[in-house]
Amino acid sequence: xxxxxxxxxxxxxxGLFFNKSAETLMKVNAITAVVFLLIGGxxxxxxxxxxMPTLHTLPxxxxxxxxxxxxxxxxxxxxxxxxxxxxxxxxxxxxxARIAAPRWGWVQYILMMxxxxxxxxxxxxxxxxxxxxxxxxxxAEPLFYLGLILFAVGALIGCFIFFGTLVxxxxxxxYEGSVPLIVFGATVAAIIAVFTIASGAIILIPTxxxxxxxxxxxxxxxxxxxxxxLGHSSQQINxxxxxxxxxxxxxxLFGAKPMSEKVSRMAFLxxxxxxxxxxxxxxxxxxxxxxxxKIFNTSYAMYLAVLASMIHGLTVPGSIExxxxxxxxxxxLFTWLQKxxxxxxxxxxxxxxxVGFGFLGGISGVVMGVEQIxxxxxxxxxxxxHFHATVVLGTTMAFMSATYFLLPTLFGRExxxxxxAKLQPYLFGLGMxxxxxxxxxxxxxxxxxxxxxxxxxxxxxxxxxxxxxxTLMGLTGIFAAMAIVGGALFCIIAVGTLLFGKKVDSxxxxxxxxxxxxxxxxxxxxxxxxPADTVSHKNIGIGGFVAPGTxxxxxxxxxxxxxxxxxxxxxxxxxxGLS
Amino acid sequence: xxxxxPPTDVIWWKVPVDKSEGIWVSLAxxxxxxxxxxxxxxxxxxxxxxSNEAYRTHPEVFQAKVDAMVAAHEVRxxxxxxxxxxxxxxxxxxxxxxxxxxxxxxxELKKDESYRLHLSSMDxxxxxxxxxININAQILPGYESVMTxxxxxxxxFTIICNEYCGAGHHFMTSKIYVTE
Numbered sequence: 001x002x003x004x005x006x007x008x009x010x011x012x013x014x015g016l017f018f019n020k021s022a023e024t025l026m027k028v029n030a031i032t033a034v035v036f037l038l039i040g041g042x043x044x045x046x047x048x049x050x051x052m053p054t055l056h057t058l059p060x061x062x063x064x065x066x067x068x069x070x071x072x073x074x075x076x077x078x079x080x081x082x083x084x085x086x087x088x089x090x091x092x093x094x095x096x097a098r099i100a101a102p103r104w105g106w107v108q109y110i111l112m113m114x115x116x117x118x119x120x121x122x123x124x125x126x127x128x129x130x131x132x133x134x135x136x137x138x139x140a141e142p143l144f145y146l147g148l149i150l151f152a153v154g155a156l157i158g159c160f161i162f163f164g165t166l167v168x169x170x171x172x173x174x175y176e177g178s179v180p181l182i183v184f185g186a187t188v189a190a191i192i193a194v195f196t197i198a199s200g201a202i203i204l205i206p207t208x209x210x211x212x213x214x215x216x217x218x219x220x221x222x223x224x225x226x227x228x229x230l231g232h233s234s235q236q237i238n239x240x241x242x243x244x245x246x247x248x249x250x251x252x253l254f255g256a257k258p259m260s261e262k263v264s265r266m267a268f269l270x271x272x273x274x275x276x277x278x279x280x281x282x283x284x285x286x287x288x289x290x291x292x293x294k295i296f297n298t299s300y301a302m303y304l305a306v307l308a309s310m311i312h313g314l315t316v317p318g319s320i321e322x323x324x325x326x327x328x329x330x331x332x333l334f335t336w337l338q339k340x341x342x343x344x345x346x347x348x349x350x351x352x353x354x355v356g357f358g359f360l361g362g363i364s365g366v367v368m369g370v371e372q373i374x375x376x377x378x379x380x381x382x383x384x385x386h387f388h389a390t391v392v393l394g395t396t397m398a399f400m401s402a403t404y405f406l407l408p409t410l411f412g413r414e415x416x417x418x419x420x421a422k423l424q425p426y427l428f429g430l431g432m433x434x435x436x437x438x439x440x441x442x443x444x445x446x447x448x449x450x451x452x453x454x455x456x457x458x459x460x461x462x463x464x465x466x467x468x469x470x471t472l473m474g475l476t477g478i479f480a481a482m483a484i485v486g487g488a489l490f491c492i493i494a495v496g497t498l499l500f501g502k503k504v505d506s507x508x509x510x511x512x513x514x515x516x517x518x519x520x521x522x523x524x525x526x527x528x529x530x531p532a533d534t535v536s537h538k539n540i541g542i543g544g545f546v547a548p549g550t551x552x553x554x555x556x557x558x559x560x561x562x563x564x565x566x567x568x569x570x571x572x573x574x575x576x577g578l579s
Numbered sequence: 580x581x582x583x584x585p586p587t588d589v590i591w592w593k594v595p596v597d598k599s600e601g602i603w604v605s606l607a608x609x610x611x612x613x614x615x616x617x618x619x620x621x622x623x624x625x626x627x628x629x630s631n632e633a634y635r636t637h638p639e640v641f642q643a644k645v646d647a648m649v650a651a652h653e654v655r656x657x658x659x660x661x662x663x664x665x666x667x668x669x670x671x672x673x674x675x676x677x678x679x680x681x682x683x684x685x686x687e688l689k690k691d692e693s694y695r696l697h698l699s700s701m702d703x704x705x706x707x708x709x710x711x712i713n714i715n716a717q718i719l720p721g722y723e724s725v726m727t728x729x730x731x732x733x734x735x736f737t738i739i740c741n742e743y744c745g746a747g748h749h750f751m752t753s754k755i756y757v758t759e
Binding site: 306573 | 581582583585587588589591594596597599600602604611612615617618619622626627629630631633657658660662681693698702703704706708709710711712714715716717718720721722723724726729732740741742743745749750753754
């Protein structure tokens with residue numbers, strides 16, 4: 001049996017077991033992700049400097065080129081490479097199993113790398129500045145689509161290796177009982193990924209054939225409907241992945257247990273059942289689809305996917321609160337939170353991700369996904385404001401949190417410039433939060449997204465936005481600069497740690513890779529069920545609530561949500577009558 | 580005690596849910612149901628709903644309709660691009676097309692009167708965006724959408740494009756003048 005030949009090592013700090021093949025794949029995928037984050041960040045600085053009215057750095061063509069590359073490299077390349085590392089970690093490391101088909105892991109990596117380079121090359125050549133969405137009939141080079149298709153095939157292979165590893169873990173009985181919650185969460189992410197990639201294939205393969213002249217026409221509405229089954233679902237992968245990381249950090253740092261396995265797992269399951277086809281909110285103001293279709297598909301009559309995120313929003317901090325109260329921090333409403341390790345970037349990144357995703361990304365996303373409210377938001381710069389709050393504050397900061405955990409654990413090196421690492425999440429988080437909020441503000445003033453010149457130089461009719469729109473775009477630029485410094489700092493710390501970080505033991509080599517002498521053929525011991533609580537739930541909390549502080553915070557969240565929702569209806573009711 | 584370990588209880592799905600969680604899930608579900616209900620309710624009681632009227636069309640067909648309207652109701656020409664301003668009869672069908680890189684023509688409408696506004700694109704996708712009131716709709720080639728608009732204020736409103744459409748994206752402006 002090949003399992004007898006599989007190599008494992010134990011990480012003394014965390015007690016985690018790493019399978020050698022899986023470990024190498026995690027490392028190369030994670031390192032590649034950070035490299036693309038760096039490239040995407042450089043592009044971000046060019047894009048934001050151009051959109052800042054006083055700088056207006058790039059010429060027109062270069063701006064759209066940089067914006068296209070920024071979208072592809074951040075939203076697709078960086079995030080999915082990192083997610084591959086997360087999938088290998090969640091299956092092999094957490095379940096103490098050897099990875100399924102490690103050679104296919106290299107096929108995954110090489111296909112994704114070739115695809116990413118191909119699409120970037122097409123953009124760099126200059127004829128493919130079509131934005132990440134590449135709406136037909138605006139044409140890109142065939143290589144642009146082909147690169148994306150290869151990248152997606154690679155990612156699909158990664159998902160199947162993940163599923164295969166789950167099967168091996170089950171077959172070889174590496175764990176007791178049900179899989180841990182965060183393996184469940186990662187499985188949800190992988191299942192959504194398969195659906196997402198299938199949608200991508202359905203639309204991008206014909207579009208590739210259209211670009212080489214084999215197919216004469218791609219219907220633009222059909223393209224939008226199916227493309228968003230790719231584009232939106234891929235954000236659901238991110239949501240499932242970053243919520244998984246929230247739970248993981250709660251477990252690793254606080255020894256937290258889910259408040260209820262049942263509720264948290266149900267909430268994850270709702271993502272599979274109710275998020276996937278909900279791309280409807282991207283086509284709320286499109287011709288050719290009916291209101292009934294839009295309303296139903298944007299909400300499935302109950303917004304159960306929103307419900308799922310609201311549940312995780314309570315259960316993640318709630319589980320931390322319960323764990324802290326059990327450790328004796330049971331006084332008052334918020335002692336558990338005050339005494340949290342705010343100086344540990346693993347925690348601070350995760351907590352900023354949680355709050356930012358909920359308050360800024362979540363609320364704005366649901367509000368603009370209301371059929372009628374979308375009329376006053378669609379395609380304004382409010383939209384990138386929203387999704388930078390979800391994907392950057394939410395997903396990227398969660399990935400940063402995971403990176404701070406993995407640097408010593410996986411790569412075996414202590415964090416380089418640790419004092420700056422304490423500061424980095426706050427700098428990046430505040431920059432990104434301000435960036436998102438001011439963009440949303442500018443969007444409500446009507447400033448368009450994906451637009452080179454808000455002054456409309458050379459247009460037949462001059463139009464001047466109100467002065468406040470210019471102020472908001474200026475502030476957007478200033479906070480973007482702060483986020484870019486924070487992001488650059490993250491890249492310097494991550495790469496610096498790999499190159500110069502103090503080795504945790506003598507077997508750690510270049511970039512944190514290890515020689516064979518770190519590993520043994522001995523199988524890791526069985527992963528046992530979490531031990532029962534030593535403190536009864538009856539002895540913690542206030543008034544029968546085990547997590548009263550979190551409950552109060554959740555109510556504050558709901559109040560903000562309700563208020564903001566009605567403010568937007570009020571604003572909508574003042575504009576021209578439309579029917 | 581951890582999220583990274585298998586559940587403590589063998590039959591974890593029968594463990595009762597705590598009060599903080601139970602109440603929150605109920606509140607959140609009620610709010611989600613309410614948010615769903617608001618959309619159909621606004622279709623009945625609200626005044627801002629995008630119509631469902633749309634047709635498949637061809638650029639030449641739509642261009643012909645625009646030209647016929649301009650020929651019949653043009654009142655003046657403006658700007659260095661010689662854009663016709665059209666003052667259509669109250670309640671009539673009015674047309675505006677988006678193309679690389681212009682909205683065409685400009686319109687002069689009366690306050691508190693309704694018009695059936697037809698929109699289509701001659702080439703790529705465009706974004707019909709009325710500023711500064713910030714009403715936005717997606718415009719697709721091959722589709723003709725019809726919405727009834729009722730301007731509720733007088734003044735000059737600018738149409739801009741907010742769906743990226745290439746290098747001249749920022750040239751796409753036109754006007755809707757609303758008069759008493």
